[in-house]
Amino acid sequence: MLQSQLFCKINKNKSAEVESVSADLLARAGFVDQLMAGVFTFLPLGFRVLKNIENIIRKNMAEAGGQEILMPVLQPKENWLKTGRWSNMDVLFKIRGSGDKEYAMGPTHEEVVSPLAKKNIFSYRDLPFSVFQIQTKFRDELRAKSGILRTREFLMKDLYSFHTTQEDLDKYYDKMIKVYFNVFKELGIGKETYLTYASGGTFSRYSHEFQMVTDAGEDLIYICNKCKTAINKEIKAETPACPNCSSDSFEEKKAVEVGNIFKLATKFSLPFDLKFKDKDGAEKPVIMGCYGIGLSRAMGAIVEANYDERGIIWPKSVAPFAVHLIAIKSENKKVIATAQKIYQDLNKIGIKVLYDDREEKFAGEKFAEADMIGIPFRIVVSEKTIAKNSVEVKERSKKEAKLVKIKKLMQSLA
């Protein structure tokens, strides 16, 4: 991608609105644009990051046996009346269509996936299975805040699992905890993310949140000093001891919830009459679990965990480009020619590269913008470097740059 063609502007001026670091950096570096409170456009750079996050999650869900589907955002009121959530879910967006007919805008999809499952589950032979989707969710938050960390419209992965027994659900649930940790590790926030016990609702003692520690977080979690499992505020109020190891020594941290998983058990299979015939001929309710990750929130969380005073430092796995190639202004035509050749060669071997081909921009500004955008590798071509048949390679996360022969660079990447 040629930077001269890139649809987004870098903004030098820091916003006066006191939002989160991620909100400020993502907006100024041209990753997102705020349309209104809690609603954002993802610009080309941000959209690339979002797609990378999506693909990491998709891969992991598929490995966990999830089959990808896409359910509707627009949902019938009737289903929400059945579960009681039409009236008792505060964040539910309701809209009115023609003839004053009312609909829900999906904040989550149990009201769709349960009746869907009912059409496809008859026998114990049809179980277990899991389906997931990556889709825009709507929640009428009373207060959107912190940029893309808490929004009214956001991208979420939600997976639903269906089982014959509680034991089978328990087994799958434990497996998903491992899968989730792998996701967060691949997203570059594995170290900061804690499994957190939360209230489980009616049918199980606990649910689990995945909380990433950051000052921008709006939740308080208590990390057990012994086993490093955490509990949220709710649980802290109920129990003095760690539910995992019984220790009573905790460290309080601010955190943002990047994922959560629930044992729904029969909470939704009962209202939707979701049953199966077991081996013994008896009809039994299907046992369900659900597993969510907020993708757009994860993107903000990744930034909160990876930045410095110059800008964002994207983990390689989600970076919008692998390489930021910069040609330094020069009268020597060979500089541009060399940079162009490297750009083409990198493209040829499938490396995603943003090439700063802008002729009018000075080196300083290009470097400053590159640091703000935060692509993991920066390759600079200038008079100085081509005099040695080399380019300068610098990692965004590191201080020092090194000269690398162009031939060697291409060999190492090929």
Added chain:
RNA sequence: CGGGGUGUUGUGUAAUGGUAGCACGAACGCUUUGGGAGCGUUUAGUCUGGGUUCGAAUCCCAGCACCCCGACCA
């Protein structure tokens, strides 16, 4: 939803009742070599609707919007 704050060119800001100014951006020209370049010219703004006043960005009322604190948060 309760409380608080703020709305001035694309962005960041100044002007506290009396000529809407500055910086960044953008455009043009000339100049310019590696850490947000220089000179010159130009561009563009008082959230909306009422009111007070000779005169309103400024004071009052209403609305809208955004931000913050809290509450809420399968």
